[in-house]
Amino acid sequence: MPPAWIIALAPLAGQMANCVLQVIVFRLRRNGLLRSIIIGFGAGGIVTVTVTACGNRLSADSDTDNLARFLVNMLTFGALGYGYFHFINLGETARRIRILREIVEAGGWLDEAGLLRRYNAAEILHVRLARLLRSRQITARNGRYVLGSPTMVTMARMIGLLKRLLLRRERERIVARSEPV
Amino acid sequence: MRPLLWGIACVAISFAIHIILWRWRLPERHTRILLILFLAPPFALAGCSLIVGRHYAAALRLLVAPAECFEVVLFDIAFALAYIITYSAIEADSPSLVLTTAIADAGPAGALESDLVKLASDDVLIRPRIADLLRDQLVISHDAGFAITAKGRRLVRIILLARSLMGAGKGG
Numbered sequence: 001m002p003p004a005w006i007i008a009l010a011p012l013a014g015q016m017a018n019c020v021l022q023v024i025v026f027r028l029r030r031n032g033l034l035r036s037i038i039i040g041f042g043a044g045g046i047v048t049v050t051v052t053a054c055g056n057r058l059s060a061d062s063d064t065d066n067l068a069r070f071l072v073n074m075l076t077f078g079a080l081g082y083g084y085f086h087f088i089n090l091g092e093t094a095r096r097i098r099i100l101r102e103i104v105e106a107g108g109w110l111d112e113a114g115l116l117r118r119y120n121a122a123e124i125l126h127v128r129l130a131r132l133l134r135s136r137q138i139t140a141r142n143g144r145y146v147l148g149s150p151t152m153v154t155m156a157r158m159i160g161l162l163k164r165l166l167l168r169r170e171r172e173r174i175v176a177r178s179e180p181v
Numbered sequence: 182m183r184p185l186l187w188g189i190a191c192v193a194i195s196f197a198i199h200i201i202l203w204r205w206r207l208p209e210r211h212t213r214i215l216l217i218l219f220l221a222p223p224f225a226l227a228g229c230s231l232i233v234g235r236h237y238a239a240a241l242r243l244l245v246a247p248a249e250c251f252e253v254v255l256f257d258i259a260f261a262l263a264y265i266i267t268y269s270a271i272e273a274d275s276p277s278l279v280l281t282t283a284i285a286d287a288g289p290a291g292a293l294e295s296d297l298v299k300l301a302s303d304d305v306l307i308r309p310r311i312a313d314l315l316r317d318q319l320v321i322s323h324d325a326g327f328a329i330t331a332k333g334r335r336l337v338r339i340i341l342l343a344r345s346l347m348g349a350g351k352g353g
Contacts, residue, residue, distance in 0.1 A: 002248070004248035005248045005251075007248070008251045011255060023347055026347050026348075065182055068182040068184070068185040069184065069185070072184050072188055072252055072256055075256065076255055077259075079259035079263040080259045080263075083262040086263075086266040086267070087343070088343070091343055091344045093275075093277070095276075095306065095307070097336070097340050100314065100319060100336065101337055101340075101341075103320060103328075103333075104329055104334065108329050109323065109324065109329075110326055110327055111325055111326035112326065114326070115307075115311075115327070116303055116307065121302050121303045121305065121306040121307060122301075125276070125298065128276050129280065129297070132281065138281065143293065143294075144287075144290065144291030144292060144293055145287075145291050145292050146287075146289065146290075146291040146292075147284050152277065153281055153282060153285045156282045159271055159275075159278065163271050165204075166199075166271060167271070
């Protein structure tokens with residue numbers, strides 16, 4: 001294979017290593033989704049760096065070009081890894097996916113009351129609070145919840161800025177019971 | 182150096198058009214328009230480079246080799262997917278972020294669960310997502326309820342495959 005193609009395909013090789021290792025580690029450990037994601041991402045990064053370095057060694061391009069291609073590959077792999085992390089998270093936390101799954105499990109059709117019996121705001125609140133406590137983003141003290149780490153709040157502020165920039169609002173529109181959805 | 186510069190240029194052009202377009206008029210189908218916006222520039226660039234040929238492409242400082250075109254297209258696809266997946270958090274309020282912000286706003290005294298329940302009703306957390314599913318034609322209104330479409334089933338199948346590979350639970 002020509003060195004240019006070895007370099008071009010390096011982020012895909014890295015991402016494949018990321019996916020395979022993440023699944024294997026998660027299935028072996030059973031309790032550490034975040035750890036499996038970190039291990040998979042690290043291994044994928046190593047594969048991307050190694051394959052790119054091999055391609056660069058074989059190519060006759062200048063050091064500047066090789067450095068630029070190394071940068072492109074690391075940025076590409078980083079973006080692919082970030083996308084993969086959120087894809088896993090989508091199945092874990094996305095409400096739309098959960099609603100679709102409930103409709104599928106009910107045989108392909110559900111009315112609103114049936115859907116809300118299976119999946120509702122109370123369950124979301126319970127699951128999310130438990131997840132935030134587990135990840136130490138919040139802590140429980142004397143029957144009250146207090147902030148444990150500023151990470152999520154920083155994320156919320158950044159997303160709020162993008163919301164204002166793109167959508168010109170801070171919160172999404174509430175769909176009331178009386179409105180047709 | 183060309184793939185890096187063209188890759189960044191394509192992402193920057195797409196993002197600038199995205200901001201201008203969104204502030205001018207919010208499109209009906211956000212994800213579809215974002216995909217077109219982010220994928221059109223690299224594919225157009227790669228097409229131009231391959232069509233005008235190596236000699237003219239080099240003269241015009243375009244990409245000269247198919248491998249370079251592939252690098253730019255892959256770079257832009259990766260960024261497009263990463264951005265589109267992040268955009269869903271911009272479009273819809275994440276319950277975890279809403280809860281954390283409310284707890285942070287409560288200060289050192291903290292927030293009671295009853296305060297948080299007020300923020301987390303079905304009108305806030307469930308109904309807007311049903312509206313999204315209807316808009317994206319993943320479900321349709323049918324017989325006073327919601328019926329899943331073929332598109333919705335395909336999406337669920339992909340997610341279920343990934344989750345069964347990992348041996349994970351229901352989520353949500």
